[in-house]
Structures are given as C-alpha cells and as structure tokens.
Amino acid sequence: EPEVTQTPSHQVTQMGQEVILRCVPISNHLYFYWYRQILGQKVEFLVSFYNNEISEKSEIFDDQFSVERPDGSNFTLKIRSTKLEDSAMYFCASTWLSGRTEQYFGPGTRLTVT
Amino acid sequence: QKEVEQNSGPLSVPEGAIASLNCTYSDRGSQSFFWYRQYSGKSPELIMSIYSNGDKEDGRFTAQLNKASQYVSLLIRDSQPSDSATYLCAVNTDGGSQGNLIFGKGTKLSVKP
Numbered sequence: 001e002p003e004v005t006q007t008p009s010h011q012v013t014q015m016g017q018e019v020i021l022r023c024v025p026i027s028n029h030l031y032f033y034w035y036r037q038i039l040g041q042k043v044e045f046l047v048s049f050y051n052n053e054i055s056e057k058s059e060i061f062d063d064q065f066s067v068e069r070p071d072g073s074n075f076t077l078k079i080r081s082t083k084l085e086d087s088a089m090y091f092c093a094s095t096w097l098s099g100r101t102e103q104y105f106g107p108g109t110r111l112t113v114t
Numbered sequence: 115q116k117e118v119e120q121n122s123g124p125l126s127v128p129e130g131a132i133a134s135l136n137c138t139y140s141d142r143g144s145q146s147f148f149w150y151r152q153y154s155g156k157s158p159e160l161i162m163s164i165y166s167n168g169d170k171e172d173g174r175f176t177a178q179l180n181k182a183s184q185y186v187s188l189l190i191r192d193s194q195p196s197d198s199a200t201y202l203c204a205v206n207t208d209g210g211s212q213g214n215l216i217f218g219k220g221t222k223l224s225v226k227p
Contacts, residue, residue, distance in 0.1 A: 031213055043158060043202065043217040056214055091157050098213035100146050100165060100206075105157040 002026045004106035006092050012112045016081050021109045023075045023092030032075045033093040033103060034067065036060070043091070049075065050098065082113045116141045118205050120218035128226050133190040135221050137203030140184070146206035146213075147179055149188045151199045152220065158202055162188065193225045 005024045013019050025032050034046040048055040049067055057065075066078045075094075079086055089110050093103040117140040127133045135149075146165055150158035162177040164170045164186065170177045176189040186205075190197055200220040206213055 033214070035215075042219045043204075043215075045214045045216070048214055058214075089157075095213060101213070102148065102160050102163050103213065103215060104160060105150075108157045 002028075004092055004094055004104055006090075006106035006109050008109060009107065010110045010112070012114065013082055015084060015113055019079050019082055019111065021077045021079075021090050021092075021111070023077070023106055024073050025075055025092065025094030026096075026104060027073070029094035029096045029104075031055075031095050031098045032069070033095075034077045035091045035093060035105075036088040037091065037108075038088045046077075048098075055098075079111075082111075084113050087111055087113045116205075116216055118203055118216050118218040120201075120203050120221050122219055123222040124224050125221055126224045126226060127193050129193060129195060131193050131225075133193045133197065133223055133225070135188040135190075135201050135203075135223065137186045137188075137205075137218055138184055139186070139203075139205045139216075141205070142181075142184065144181075144184075144205045147177070147186045148204040148206075148215065149175075149177060149186075150202040150204060150217075151197075152202055153199045158204075161201075190223075193223075195225045195227050198223060198225045 032049045037043045047057045089108045092106040095101045095103045149162045164177040164179045174191045178187045202220045203218040204215040
C-alpha cells in the first residue's frame with residue numbers, strides 16, 4: 001500500500017541554523033501539506049501546496065518557512081533560522097483531490113532545536 | 115476563529131465494550147470530517163471519513179455526523195486493548211477548496227483488558 005515517507009525521522013539542530021525536512025508524498029496525489037504538533041498539543045496546519053505553488057498558509061508559516069517541490073517526487077519544508085519554539089513533530093500529508101478527500105500522513109520528523 | 119472541540123479524556127472502557135468519542139465544530143460551512151488515531155509518538159492514522167449526515171460503518175468503527183448540531187462522533191465496538199490511543203477529530207472548514215484540516219486536541223482512549 002502506498003504511503004507518505006519522511007526523512008529524517010529525528011533532526012537535532014542549534015538555534016539559528018537552517019533545516020530542511022523532506023517528504024515523498026503518495027505518487028498519484030496532487031495536494032501536499034505540512035502540519036506540526038508541539039509536544040502535548042494539537043496538530044496544527046502550516047501550509048498547503050498544489051500545482052507547484054502555495055495554496056494557503058497559516059499564521060505560523062512566516063517568512064522563516066518555505067516549501068518547495070524540487071522534483072517530481074520530493075516535497076520539502078525549510079526553516080531558515082530555527083528557534084527554540086520550532087521544536088515539534090512535523091508531519092507531511094498528501095491527498096489526491098483537495099477538500100473532500102482523505103489526507104494521509106507521513107511518520108513525521110521530530111525536530112529538536114537546542 | 116474556527117474551532118474543533120473534543121473531550122480530552124481519558125476515556126476508559128473495558129475490553130469488549132463500546133467506546134463513544136465526540137467532537138463539535140464551530141464552522142457551519144464545514145463539509146468534510148475525519149477521525150484519526152494517533153499512538154504516542156506516532157503520526158495520525160486515518161480511520162474514517164464522513165461527508166453526509168447520518169452514519170457510516172467500517173468494520174468495528176461507526177462515524178456519525180449531524181451537521182445541524184455541528185457534531186461528529188466515533189463509535190468503536192468490541193473495543194480491544196490495541197485501540198488504546200488518542201483519537202483526533204479533524205474538520206475541513208473552508209468549504210473543501212484547499213483541504214486544510216483543523217484538528218481537535220484529541221480524546222485519549224484506554225481499553226482495559
């Protein structure tokens with residue numbers, strides 16, 4: 001069964017450093033998302049991506065964040081200058097048709113900023 | 115602000131019993147509703163989707179939707195210890211155009227052998 005994959009599973013970085021989180025969505029899906037979950041808190045939407053551009057972003061997704069689909073399979077989230085409060089689980093999700101179809105989540109990347 | 119509310123629990127049921135999980139949402143324009151299961155330290159795993167008023171059954175799981183009351187529920191029949199997890203209610207609140215999900219905080223379910 002196709003699944004969303006994410007790398008790395010755990011990333012430790014120092015405050016102020018840049019990190020890139022990688023995702024490979026399910027191959028025939030067209031809509032891609034990043035969510036994050038701070039420990040003990042709810043899953044929060046960051047950004048949605050369709051047709052090689054951002055569809056919508058939340059207030060969390062400020063200028064420090066960017067997304068890219070560098071090739072036909074990968075989908076990346078970049079945090080330019082990490083802060084302590086960026087420590088969280090970051091989940092990539094994908095769906096074949098926006099809105100009314102199910103989103104499937106990857107296993108997540110645990111980001112720890114020290 | 116668009117909100118999805120769930121009772122955080124923990125909800126404790128004996129093995130074999132029915133577990134009932136509830137969720138309310140604030141945006142009347144919501145069209146798509148999902149239940150995810152999340153084990154500790156893991157990612158959300160989709161269990162059910164529901165789009166129309168009424169019941170939808172899949173194995174031991176039944177999702178119920180009442181748009182007039184802005185209420186979604188999940189019933190788990192014949193609960194097993196392996197069902198012990200946090201159950202997340204997620205709602206697409208923007209009329210389906212972008213698919214961004216708003217999640218509740220989740221209800222922690224504990225099934226006792």
